[in-house]
Each structure stands twice: as C-alpha cells, then as structure tokens.
Amino acid sequence: MRVILVGFGNLGRGLSRVLVQKASFLHRSHGLITRVVAVVDEFGSVVDEKGLNLNELLKVAEKKGTVVAYKGGKRGKLALKVIDDVEADVVYDLTPTNIKTGEPGLTHIKRAMREGKHVITSNKGPLVVAFRELDSLAKRCGVEFRYSASVGGAIPVVGLAKKLLAGNEIHEIRGVLNGTTNYILTRMSKEGAPFEVVLREAKELGIAEKDPTLDIEGIDTACKITILANSLLGMNARLKEVKRAGIARVRPEAIRLAQEAGYTIKLIGIAKRGSLEVGPKLVPLGHPLAVGGTLNAVTFKLDLAREISITGFGAGPKETSSSLLGDLIDIHRTLGG
Amino acid sequence: MRVILVGFGNLGRGLSRVLVQKASFLHRSHGLITRVVAVVDEFGSVVDEKGLNLNELLKVAEKKGTVVAYKGGKRGKLALKVIDDVEADVVYDLTPTNIKTGEPGLTHIKRAMREGKHVITSNKGPLVVAFRELDSLAKRCGVEFRYSASVGGAIPVVGLAKKLLAGNEIHEIRGVLNGTTNYILTRMSKEGAPFEVVLREAKELGIAEKDPTLDIEGIDTACKITILANSLLGMNARLKEVKRAGIARVRPEAIRLAQEAGYTIKLIGIAKRGSLEVGPKLVPLGHPLAVGGTLNAVTFKLDLAREISITGFGAGPKETSSSLLGDLIDIHRTLGG
Numbered sequence: 001m002r003v004i005l006v007g008f009g010n011l012g013r014g015l016s017r018v019l020v021q022k023a024s025f026l027h028r029s030h031g032l033i034t035r036v037v038a039v040v041d042e043f044g045s046v047v048d049e050k051g052l053n054l055n056e057l058l059k060v061a062e063k064k065g066t067v068v069a070y071k072g073g074k075r076g077k078l079a080l081k082v083i084d085d086v087e088a089d090v091v092y093d094l095t096p097t098n099i100k101t102g103e104p105g106l107t108h109i110k111r112a113m114r115e116g117k118h119v120i121t122s123n124k125g126p127l128v129v130a131f132r133e134l135d136s137l138a139k140r141c142g143v144e145f146r147y148s149a150s151v152g153g154a155i156p157v158v159g160l161a162k163k164l165l166a167g168n169e170i171h172e173i174r175g176v177l178n179g180t181t182n183y184i185l186t187r188m189s190k191e192g193a194p195f196e197v198v199l200r201e202a203k204e205l206g207i208a209e210k211d212p213t214l215d216i217e218g219i220d221t222a223c224k225i226t227i228l229a230n231s232l233l234g235m236n237a238r239l240k241e242v243k244r245a246g247i248a249r250v251r252p253e254a255i256r257l258a259q260e261a262g263y264t265i266k267l268i269g270i271a272k273r274g275s276l277e278v279g280p281k282l283v284p285l286g287h288p289l290a291v292g293g294t295l296n297a298v299t300f301k302l303d304l305a306r307e308i309s310i311t312g313f314g315a316g317p318k319e320t321s322s323s324l325l326g327d328l329i330d331i332h333r334t335l336g337g
Numbered sequence: 338m339r340v341i342l343v344g345f346g347n348l349g350r351g352l353s354r355v356l357v358q359k360a361s362f363l364h365r366s367h368g369l370i371t372r373v374v375a376v377v378d379e380f381g382s383v384v385d386e387k388g389l390n391l392n393e394l395l396k397v398a399e400k401k402g403t404v405v406a407y408k409g410g411k412r413g414k415l416a417l418k419v420i421d422d423v424e425a426d427v428v429y430d431l432t433p434t435n436i437k438t439g440e441p442g443l444t445h446i447k448r449a450m451r452e453g454k455h456v457i458t459s460n461k462g463p464l465v466v467a468f469r470e471l472d473s474l475a476k477r478c479g480v481e482f483r484y485s486a487s488v489g490g491a492i493p494v495v496g497l498a499k500k501l502l503a504g505n506e507i508h509e510i511r512g513v514l515n516g517t518t519n520y521i522l523t524r525m526s527k528e529g530a531p532f533e534v535v536l537r538e539a540k541e542l543g544i545a546e547k548d549p550t551l552d553i554e555g556i557d558t559a560c561k562i563t564i565l566a567n568s569l570l571g572m573n574a575r576l577k578e579v580k581r582a583g584i585a586r587v588r589p590e591a592i593r594l595a596q597e598a599g600y601t602i603k604l605i606g607i608a609k610r611g612s613l614e615v616g617p618k619l620v621p622l623g624h625p626l627a628v629g630g631t632l633n634a635v636t637f638k639l640d641l642a643r644e645i646s647i648t649g650f651g652a653g654p655k656e657t658s659s660s661l662l663g664d665l666i667d668i669h670r671t672l673g674g
Contacts (some may be wrong), residue, residue, distance in 0.1 A: 018641065022504070030503065108580075148501075154642035156501035163500055164485075164493035166367065167359070167662030288648045292623055304355065305491035305659035308649040311625045312642055322642035325504030 001034050001332060002049075004086055004117075006079050006108050007094030008041040008067055011122055011149075014317025016054045017322050022325070032332050036084045045070035045082050046077040079104065082177040083111050087261070090331060092324065093121040099214075099223055099239065102129030109134060113141040120327045122149035122320060124223045128239050131230040144334055146327035147231075151224045152177065154319035154324060155312040157298050161232045168302035170232055172272040178207050178213040179294035179314045181247050181267045185280075186292040189255045189264055193249060207294065217246035218267060218278040225269035225276055233273055242269075245279035258282055264290050339386075339667060341423055341454075343416050344430050344444050345404055346376040346593075348486075350430070351654025352661050353391045359662070369669045375423045381405035381412040382419050387435030415534050416441065420448045427668060429661065430458040436560055436576065438522045439466030446471060450478040457664045459486035459657060465576050481671055483664035484568075488561045489514065491518040491656035492649040493663060494635050498569045505639035507569055510611040516631035516651045517545050517552040518584050518604040522617075523629040526592045526601055532585060534639055544631065554583035554617040555604060562606035562613055570610055579606075582616035595619055636653040 005012050017036055019026075026032040035051035043066040046052065060070045068075050068187075083091055091103045091112035105123040112119050119138070121127070126134060127150055138145035151157050161170060176182050180202065188200045199216070202208035214220045222242040229235040233289070247267050255265050266289060268281040283289045288309030291297045298315030301307055313319040342349050356371055359508075363369040364430045365528045367442075372388035380403040383389065397407045405412050420428055428449035443458040449456050456462070456475070463471060464487055475482035488494050489512070498507060513519050517539065524535045536553070539545035551557045559579040566572040584604050592602050603626060605618040620626045625646030633651030638644055650656040 019506075025506065026504075060607075079563070108359060139627040155645060160493070160497065160647075163664055163667070164496040166666045167355075168659055169362065244503065286627065287631055288625055288628070289644075290623065291625070302659065303664070305656055306650055308647065309499075309625075310645065311648045312645040319642055322502065322505055322639065326501055328369070329503045330500070 001032065001283050001328065002037045002088040003034055003091055003328070004040070004082060005036060005094065006040045006083070006091060006323045007096070008039050008061060008095070009096070010095055010317045011320055011324070012092070012094045013058060013061070015094070016058055018318070018321040018325060020054050024252045028330065030329050032329060034328070037088050038052055038082045039067050040082050041067050044073055046070045046073040046084055047082060048072065049087065068278040070137045079108055082239055083115060083117070084106060088117055090118045090120060090328060093119065093123050093126070095123055097123050097125040099125050099128050099219070101169055102126040106130055110137060113137050113143050113145070116141060116143060117128070117206050117241045118144040118331050120146045120324060120331070122147070122324060123226065124150050127227045128223045130188045131227065132236050135278065136272045144331045146330060147227070148323035148327050150229050151173070152298060152312070153316065154313035154322045155296055155298065155310055155314065156323060157228065157310065158231055159330070160308070161300060165300060165302060165305060165308060168304045170302055171302055172270065173225070173228050173232065173298065173303040174289060175225065175228070175269045175298040176291060176296055177269050177298070178215050178267060178316065179223045180212065181221070181298060182217070182291070182296070183294045185247060185250065185255070185265060188250070188252055188276050189259065192252045192256065194252055195250060202270055214249055218238070218244045221267060221269040221278045225271050225278060229271040229276055233271060235273065242276040242278055244277070247280055250280050266290065338369065338665065339374045339377045339425040339429055339528050340371055340476065340665070341377070341419060341425045341428045342373060342431065343377045343420070343428060345376050346400060346431070346433070347361040348430045348656045348657055349376070349429070350395060350398065352431070352658045353395055355655070355658040355662060357391050363377060366493070366605060367666050368674055369666060371665070374425050375419045376404050377416045377419050378404050379454065381410055382415040383410040384419060385408045385409065386424065394573055406424065416445055417448055418443060420452060421453070425454055427455045427457060427665060428454065428562060429458050430463070431459055432503055434460050434462040436462050436465050436556070439463040440452045442505060443467055447474060450482070453478060453480060455481040455669070457483045457661060459484070459661060461487050461564065464564045465560045468564065469573050481668045483667060484564070485660035485664050486657045488564050489633050489635060489649070490651035490653065491659045492633055492635065492647055492651065493660060494565065494647065496663070496667070497645070502639060502642060502645060505641045507637055507639055509638040510562070510565050510569065510606065510635065511626060512562070512565070512606050513603050513626055513628060513632065513633055513634070513636040514603060514606050514651065516633060518558070519628070519633070520544050520631045521553070522587065522592070522604065525587070525589055529589045529593065532587060540626050553585055557583045558606040558615045562608050566613055569671055570608060572610065574613055579583040579588055579615055581614070584611060584617055587617050595655050596622070603627065635638055
C-alpha cells in the first residue's frame with residue numbers, strides 16, 4: 001500500500017515509528033507492505049514515489065521541526081498538490097482538529113476521495129462538521145473511509161459496533177470519552193480535592209492543556225458522541241444539538257456522597273436516536289464505565305447482547321497508532337489483500 | 338444464505354427465534370437473506386430446500402421436544418446425511434460439548450468443510466480437541482470457519498483480536514470466562530458466605546449445574562483459554578497443558594483480606610506464549626476484570642494499544658445469538674455480500 005501522510009505531529013510521527021518497527025510483522029502476519037510515498041506537514045512536504053526512508057525522515061523532522069529539511073523537501077502549502085499528484089492508495093489525514101470549520105482536514109479528505117484515494121483520519125473536525133457528506137462522498141467515489149482513531153484513541157469503538165456487533169440494533173451508546181476530565185474526576189474522587197486544584201496540577205503535568213475549555217466543558221466528548229451517533233446510529237446530528245454540561249461545577253462533596261451510595265461521578269456522553277447528551281453522571285462502582293485515570297470506556301446497549309463494554313487508552317501516539325494501523329490493515333483486507 | 342442447523346437445544350432455538358425476528362433488519366442493514374433449509378436434533382431432522390417456516394417449527398419442537406414431529410420430519414441419526422445431501426452455504430454446529438472426544442461436533446464440522454460448506458460453531462469440544470486440524474482443514478477446503486460463541490458468549494473476543502487489534506502483537510490474554518464461578522465468587526465477596534453455601538444456592542437457582550465440576554474446577558475456563566491460545570497466539574496447545582486450580586478452596590476470609598487491600602478474587606484464565614494457566618487470582622477493584630455477577634471479561638495486553646478490555650454476558654441463548662449471527666454476517670461480508 002502506497003501511503004501519503006498529511007500531518008506529521010505526534011500522531012504522524014508515532015504512526016511512522018510503528019510502520020518502521022512493524023514492517024516485517026505486517027508483511028508476515030497480513031501480507032501488507034507499506035510504502036510512505038509522501039509526508040506533508042504545516043511547513044511543506046517531501047515526496048519519494050519509491051518510498052521514503054522513515055527512520056531518516058523522523059530524525060531530520062525531529063531535529064529541524066519540519067520535513068522540509070529532509071532531502072528533496074519543499075516549502076509551501078502543498079497538501080492538496082501532493083494529494084492530487086502523488087500516486088498512492090491511502091491518504092492519512094492527521095492534521096489538527098478544528099471543530100468549527102473541519103479544516104484543513106475536511107478539504108484534504110474530500111480531495112483525496114475525489115482522486116480515488118482511500119482515507120484514514122484521526123481528525124474529529126471533518127467528521128463533526130460533515131459526517132454524512134464525507135460518508136456519501138466515499139461511497140460515490142468508491143473509496144474506503146476509516147476514522148477509528150477519532151473516538152476512543154486505541155479503543156476500536158466504531159469497528160466493534162459495525163463489524164462485530166453487526167447483528168444487533170444499538171439502543172444506546174454511553175462513553176467516558178475524554179481522558180483529561182476522567183483524570184481530574186478520578187483524582188477529585190481519590191483525594192477529595194476541589195476541581196480547581198486538580199485542574200491546576202493536571203496542567204502542570206501536561207495532562208490538561210493550557211486552555212482546557214474543550215475538555216472540561218464537555219465539548220470534546222460532545223464531538224465524539226456526535227461522531228458515534230452519525231456513524232453508528234445513522235443520525236445526521238450536529239454538534240450544537242448535543243445537550244451539554246461540563247465538570248467545572250462538580251464538587252468533591254458530591255463525589256463523596258455518590259461513593260457512599262456505591263457510585264462514582266463520570267463525564268458521560270450518551271447517544272440514542274433523537275437524543276444526544278454530555279454531562280456528569282452517576283456510574284455504579286464496578287460498572288465498566290467506572291474506569292479511573294485517563295482511561296476511556298464505551299458501553300453499548302443492544303437488543304441481543306444486552307450490554308457490551310470496552311475499555312482502553314483514549315490517547316497517546318503509540319496507543320492511537322493501534323487504531324490508525326488497524327484501519328490500514330482493514331482496508332488492505334477489504335480490498336482482498 | 339442457505340443454512341443448516343445441527344443442534345436444536347437452547348442455542349439452536351434461540352438463534353432461530355432471532356433469525357425470524359430480525360429477518361427484515363438483516364436484509365435492510367446487511368443485504369442478508371437467510372433461509373434455514375434443514376434442522377437436525379438428537380432425534381432426527383427436517384429438511385425443506387425452499388426454507389423451513391421457523392416459527393411453526395419452533396412451536397412444534399417446543400411442544401413435542403423434537404423437530405421430528407414437524408411435517409416431513411424424519412427419525413434417526415441424520416446429521417451427516419443432511420450435511421452431505423442438503424445444498425447449503427453454512428452449517429451451524431450447535432451440538433453439546435464433549436471436551437474429551439469433541440464429538441459429535443467434530444465429525445459434523447469436518448464433514449461440512451469437506452463438503453465445501455462454511456462452518457459456524459458454539460461448541461468448545463471440537464476446538465479444544467482439534468483446533469489446528471480444523472483451522473487447516475477449513476483453509477484446504479476453501480471455507481470460512483467461525484467460532485465466536487465458543488468463548489465469551491455474547492462478547493466478540495476472537496473477532497476483537499483478529500479483526501480490530503490486528504496491528505498489535507498480543508503479549509497476554511486474561512479472562513473471566515465462566516459465569517457460574519464468577520457468580521459464586523461475587524456472592525461470596527458480597528455476603529462473606531462460604532463456597533459450599535453459595536454453590537448450593539446457585540444450583541437451586543439453576544446458575545450452577547447439578548454436577549458443577551467443569552465450572553468450579555476451572556475446566557471450562559481452561560477449555561476457553563486453550564481455544565484463545567490456539568486461535569490468537571498461534572499455539573498448538575492441549576487442554577492438559579493448562580496449569581489449573583478451581584475455586585473450591587477459596588475462603589471468604591481470603592476475599593475479605595483482598596478487599597481490604599483494594600482487590601477482589603476472580604477465577605482468571607491466562608494465556609501467553611508458552612504458558613497457560615487457570616486459577617483464582619487477585620484483581621484490583623476497578624479493573625475491567627473485576628466484573629460481578631455472571632458477567633465475563635477479557636483483557637488483552639498488547640504492544641501498541643497496551644491494554645484493551647471487553648466485558649459482557651458470557652451465556653444465554655439470546656445473548657449468544659449475537660455472536661452466532663455476527664459470524665454469519667461476517668461470512669456474508671467476507672464472501673462479498
């Protein structure tokens with residue numbers, strides 16, 4: 001498979017490292033040989049239709065901060081040109097998320113599909129802004145479209161429902177889908193410390209961003225629940241339709257009272273047909289959604305299996321590469337590889 | 338898809354009910370039309386190449402205790418004759434498990450494969466006795482072979498690893514794979530009651546069988562861990578290689594001490610390359626394997642995703658039909674449906 005990587009931040013580099021480390025495993029176990037023929041970052045691009053030496057490229061990009069410094073690298077806004085001109089099977093869009101416009105990922109993805117290239121993305125923006133459009137475009141263009149890494153990081157949430165629980169009707173999806181808020185609530189619950197104190201420490205540890213609004217106000221969770229609703233419940237939901245509350249007003253006393261009654265408080269996203277919601281909710285201790293630390297978890301309520309839950313790491317470049325690589329293997333298999 | 342059901346006990350009937358109820362869902366969502374062309378039970382068989390009326394067949398079989406009583410039903414040991422003679426795409430073997438001989442499922446499965454029919458089974462026996470042989474035979478015969486329901490009931494354990502975590506190397510598999518022992522340990526832990534008392538009550542409730550040896554001595558768990566090791570770790574393990582301890586010697590005091598230290602005790606099956614084990618183990622409270630009641634759970638330790646856990650119902654005819662039907666949809670898709 002000839003691959004173009006658009007976006008070479010933590011995820012793009014993490015995936016590249018994994019592609020190098022696992023080249024022989026992928027060949028041996030899946031008959032999959034990957035060749036990264038172009039890498040685009042915010043400063044420019046580098047192309048080698050014979051396949052870039054990712055090890056060398058990673059070294060240069062980490063030292064100089066861009067792939068432009070690599071031999072043959074070119075400066076400029078070159079993503080669309082590369083997507084158009086370079087022959088490839090799959091385009092990875094791993095650019096930063098913009099949940100208002102979906103850009104630049106949205107344009108990359110549409111262009112790639114129109115060029116007949118399969119698309120894998122981790123980018124919530126395009127999916128939140130234009131899920132149905134992208135889903136239809138992929139079908140019209142006859143290309144595969146995968147976005148496992150956009151929800152749940154390493155947890156294959158979308159694939160679990162679409163591929164393995166396909167005989168079920170999904171009544172409801174509930175998820176702990178944001179590691180930062182889960183970390184904060186877990187520490188509040190263990191230490192009885194107030195929200196503001198734990199948030200400050202989370203920032204110092206790099207677990208919360210400097211501006212943590214998207215996380216603590218539940219917007220990131222709302223994006224993910226919108227994607228799941230559209231992808232798995234066949235909805236055409238918009239982000240603004242999600243009824244949303246964050247965790248800033250959760251008090252340690254409330255968590256303590258919950259614990260005394262056998263519960264904990266988690267920021268939960270809930271999708272069912274006609275109703276999307278994010279907010280702090282009571283979860284029984286011992287339930288799979290009562291996961292601690294930065295873990296994520298999703299519970300499906302189903303007509304046959306009743307309840308299936310899956311838990312894992314919702315972020316991290318290596319962890320997320322499990323999903324990014326899983327999508328590539330899945331496309332390879334779908335194409336008969 | 339033309340389907341033969343061999344075995345018409347709880348699972349066969351449960352699946353049949355689901356096939357009736359979900360006929361339009363399966364057609365609409367997956368383009369799958371199923372036609373059950375033959376049903377075999379321990380007393381005989383009934384065949385209709387145009388497709389049996391499952392609703393009527395279920396009524397008769399439940400009233401009379403066998404499909405022989407249905408119009409056109411024939412008495413006798415007819416499984417192999419039906420597998421040979423009736424044109425069909427898929428044979429379900431849903432016969433009772435015999436972990437020593439694998440029979441009668443083993444013979445059914447081999448015959449179906451040699452006849453060029455795809456096979457779906459819930460039967461641990463053939464998989465424990467002859468996994469590698471069946472896996473190779475399926476490949477040689479060019480047929481699909483699925484056994485999701487054999488481990489974890491409704492939980493798609495095998496598919497999760499094979500399809501969705503395919504980019505990972507699996508370092509270890511740990512599972513709570515037996516609902517009866519999990520129920521007993523959960524009640525011992527909640528009530529401080531001794532093993533013998535809880536076991537007696539579990540028998541009265543029908544949660545434990547009259548002869549609960551296979552469950553409480555960890556043999557059922559050992560079977561499942563053997564299947565997972567062979568299927569997912571590429572091993573050629575035999576049941577007798579599993580180091581095994583049951584739960585009869587777990588004392589309420591041990592559970593109480595564990596709880597004081599933040600743990601619970603579960604009967605855990607563990608598979609890693611070169612080492613298979615079943616026994617009571619400490620599990621941290623809050624870990625996905627610390628599930629209560631009759632729930633099952635499996636944790637994969639992986640090189641990329643680190644740890645992914647999945648939880649759900651490990652038994653029940655309706656729940657298990659989620660896996661049996663999922664396998665059928667998967668074969669339909671694999672064949673390009």
